[in-house]
Amino acid sequence: MTTQDLAAWFTRVVCGVRLLPIGALPSTPAIYFANHSSHLDFTSIWAALPSSVRARVRPVAGRDYWAKTPRRLRIAKEFFNAVLIERQRVTVASNPLEPMLAALDAGDSLIVFPEGTRSLDGKIHDFKAGLYHLARARPGAPLVPIYLQDLNRILPKGDFLPVPLLGSLTLGAPLQLAADETKAAFLLRAQQAVQQLAK
Amino acid sequence: MLFDPELLWLAGGILSLLVLSSGITFAIKRRSGGKPNAVVANLEARVNAWWVMVAVFSAALATGIIGSVILFGVLSFFALREFITLTPTRPADHRTLFWAFFIVTPLQYYLVGMQWYGLFTILIPVYAFILVATRSALAGDSESFLERTAKIQWALMVCVYCVSHVPALLTLKIPGYEGQNSKLVLFFVLVVQISDVLQYVWGKLFGRHKIAPVISPSKTVEGFLGGVLSAAAIGTALWWATPFKWWQAGLLSFLITLMGFFGGLVMSAIKRDRGVKDYGSMIEGHGGVMDRIDSLCFAAPVFFHLVRYYFT
Numbered sequence: 001m002t003t004q005d006l007a008a009w010f011t012r013v014v015c016g017v018r019l020l021p022i023g024a025l026p027s028t029p030a031i032y033f034a035n036h037s038s039h040l041d042f043t044s045i046w047a048a049l050p051s052s053v054r055a056r057v058r059p060v061a062g063r064d065y066w067a068k069t070p071r072r073l074r075i076a077k078e079f080f081n082a083v084l085i086e087r088q089r090v091t092v093a094s095n096p097l098e099p100m101l102a103a104l105d106a107g108d109s110l111i112v113f114p115e116g117t118r119s120l121d122g123k124i125h126d127f128k129a130g131l132y133h134l135a136r137a138r139p140g141a142p143l144v145p146i147y148l149q150d151l152n153r154i155l156p157k158g159d160f161l162p163v164p165l166l167g168s169l170t171l172g173a174p175l176q177l178a179a180d181e182t183k184a185a186f187l188l189r190a191q192q193a194v195q196q197l198a199k
Numbered sequence: 200m201l202f203d204p205e206l207l208w209l210a211g212g213i214l215s216l217l218v219l220s221s222g223i224t225f226a227i228k229r230r231s232g233g234k235p236n237a238v239v240a241n242l243e244a245r246v247n248a249w250w251v252m253v254a255v256f257s258a259a260l261a262t263g264i265i266g267s268v269i270l271f272g273v274l275s276f277f278a279l280r281e282f283i284t285l286t287p288t289r290p291a292d293h294r295t296l297f298w299a300f301f302i303v304t305p306l307q308y309y310l311v312g313m314q315w316y317g318l319f320t321i322l323i324p325v326y327a328f329i330l331v332a333t334r335s336a337l338a339g340d341s342e343s344f345l346e347r348t349a350k351i352q353w354a355l356m357v358c359v360y361c362v363s364h365v366p367a368l369l370t371l372k373i374p375g376y377e378g379q380n381s382k383l384v385l386f387f388v389l390v391v392q393i394s395d396v397l398q399y400v401w402g403k404l405f406g407r408h409k410i411a412p413v414i415s416p417s418k419t420v421e422g423f424l425g426g427v428l429s430a431a432a433i434g435t436a437l438w439w440a441t442p443f444k445w446w447q448a449g450l451l452s453f454l455i456t457l458m459g460f461f462g463g464l465v466m467s468a469i470k471r472d473r474g475v476k477d478y479g480s481m482i483e484g485h486g487g488v489m490d491r492i493d494s495l496c497f498a499a500p501v502f503f504h505l506v507r508y509y510f511t
Contacts, residue, residue: 016284018480156290163296164276166284166479 004079008054011047015040015154016166022050024171026142029109032057033131033145035124035194036113037152040167044151045111046080048169058103059111062087083110097133104138114190118157124195127187135177135186142174143190147197170197205440209385213253220246244484252482252491256388260381264312267366267384272308277488278358279304281478285469286350291340295331295351303327304359311363314370323360328352357466357496358489364499371503373510376442383506386441386448387455390434391498394456395463398426415467427456442510455502459494466493 012019032045042059049057063084066076076082083103085096100110112134114127135143151167172193177186224239224246231239259270283296303323310319332348368387369380376383402422410418434452438445466489470478479487 016280150284152290153284153288153293156293159293161294161297163283163293163300164280165296166280 004054005051007079008047008051011040011043014162014164015044015047015151016164017044017048017169019050020048020169020171022053025049025053026144026174028140028142029056029104029107030142030144030174031104031131031134031138032109032111033114033143033190033194034111034148035119035146036115036117037119037122037148038155038157039118040151040155040162041113041118041148042080042111044148044167044169045146053109056107057109057111058083060085060100060113062117064088087116096130097137100130100134101137104134104141110134114187118152120157122152124191127191129183129187131190132177132183132186139177143176144174145172145190145193145197146170147172147194149198170199172197203379203382205379206382206385209382209389209437209440210257213389217246217250217253220249241484246484248482248484260384263381264314264366264369267369267381268308268312271362271366272305274488274492275308275359275362276300276304277481278362278478278492279354281487281489282354282358282469283351285473285475285478286354288347288351289340289342291338292335292347292351294338295334298330298334299327299351299355303330303355307359307363308366311367311370316367316370319363319367323355327355331355361496361500362492364503365495367503368499368506371507371511373442373506376510379442382440383442386434386437387499387502388495389437390430390452391455391459391494393433394426394430394459395494396426397429398422398460401425401429411464411467414471415464418464418467423460427453427460430456442506451502451505454505455498458498458501462497463494466490466496 011017034041034045042061046054046057046059058081060083061076061080063086065072066082066084067073076084083099085099087096100112103110112131114131115125116128116130119125131143134141147170149168149170150165153163154165154167155162175190175193181189224243228239228243255270259266279300283299288296307319307322310322331351335344335348335351365384365388368384371380371383373380373383398418399422401424402417402419405421405425406417406419408420409416410420410423431449431453434456435445435449438448441448443451466478470476477486478489481487482491485491
């Protein structure tokens with residue numbers, strides 16, 4: 001049992017999220033995408049994945065937040081093996097797509113939050129274009145929608161004291177970008193795929 | 200205390216019940232020919248969970264008031280977690296909830312553990328009542344304020360205050376029964392829980408007329424009468440383990456099984472209102488912690504106060 005397994009178990013206990021059965025997950029590198037409302041979102045998905053899948057999954061996170069202090073950077077890079085991307089000053093040299101595609105090509109899966117930032121009002125906001133570009137660049141990778149519920153009630157944005165409620169994670173059927181689908185249509189469909197998983 | 204022969208008889212009785220239930224489950228499974236069957240699988244899961252619950256409960260009771268306070272404190276914490284998860288709250292309630300989980304709940308059980316009757320009986324109805332409303336008001340969000348505060352107060356009353364009266368039974372000083380209160384706790388929990396099981400069994404075997412079809416489709420008049428009366432009969436037959444005379448044990452058993460039924464009914468009404476079948480999924484076959492202790496909630500404070508009034 002690694003430190004990661006222990007942390008994953010602890011996260012599941014605190015957040016009330018259950019371990020996903022390995023049969024429910026794609027066997028090839030996949031892109032997991034979910035609604036975003038709490039810091040616990042990516043740790044919960046990470047913790048809900050079975051150990052063997054978790055070892056090959058990389059959460060995608062904003063460099064501006066995670067590189068702010070050396071400790072945060074170490075947690076993101078060494079513990080979660082996160083892919084840090086530029087959110088503010090996107091240039092050709094810091095194209096956020098490149099490190100994500102490199103991870104997929106290396107056989108890893110990704111956890112992304114297409115809303116781009118944590119939602120404050122509990123609604124699922126419009127998806128940013130990144131998911132579409134990923135889907136177009138790697139059409140073979142299954143896009144797995146995930147709906148996260150109540151995690152923002154456990155640890156809301158801006159608070160540091162958690163309240164141990166029972167969060168839940170719902171996995172949806174994988175999507176694929178259709179041949180002639182426009183960016184707007186695809187992003188809307190992806191957003192609805194997450195929304196539909198809400199009870 | 201551990202070598203109290205009456206306690207050993209009770210423990211032996213419970214153990215025999217478990218063995219009997221496992222035996223019956225095994226026989227039913229054999230008869231169904233090993234084909235997968237949801238009802239049988241659920242029965243098996245339930246019986247297996249009973250073994251675990253009895254083991255945990257016995258271990259807690261054997262360590263006296265400390266163990267019992269910790270066990271029921273943890274159960275309250277889990278029940279509160281399930282209850283609040285089902286209850287819509289707003290971000291402004293976050294700190295109030297933090298207080299409820301990490302200050303009020305441990306404090307209530309600490310007071311029970313230190314046997315401070317005067318304070319543990321009013322901590323939540325008076326002080327937490329004021330605290331919850333004030334803390335949420337300070338957070339400055341008036342949207343559905345009364346509903347939100349009322350729900351948090353309700354959750355604390357049911358999941359923490361009421362449940363804490365089970366270990367509080369250990370603090371009662373009953374003349375001629377000193378040092379034997381763990382039998383009283385065992386008697387209380389056994390009668391209430393066996394009433395649940397018997398209502399289920401009577402309902403499955405003879406249930407025809409639903410009592411409250413909207414609130415709980417599984418509760419029937421036949422299950423209710425059969426369960427309550429047979430559990431009261433078992434309680435009467437256990438008078439020798441209590442400080443009561445046989446008829447007092449019978450009357451109290453009847454009252455607590457009735458309160459148990461009311462508790463289960465009310466907790467079901469909350470589940471239906473929120474559109475769920477169970478409070479959680481922590482106990483295999485039973486649902487959440489709240490699904491298992493719902494009948495204890497109303498019965499515990501009533502039993503506590505009746506015993507305190509008439510026998511101490």
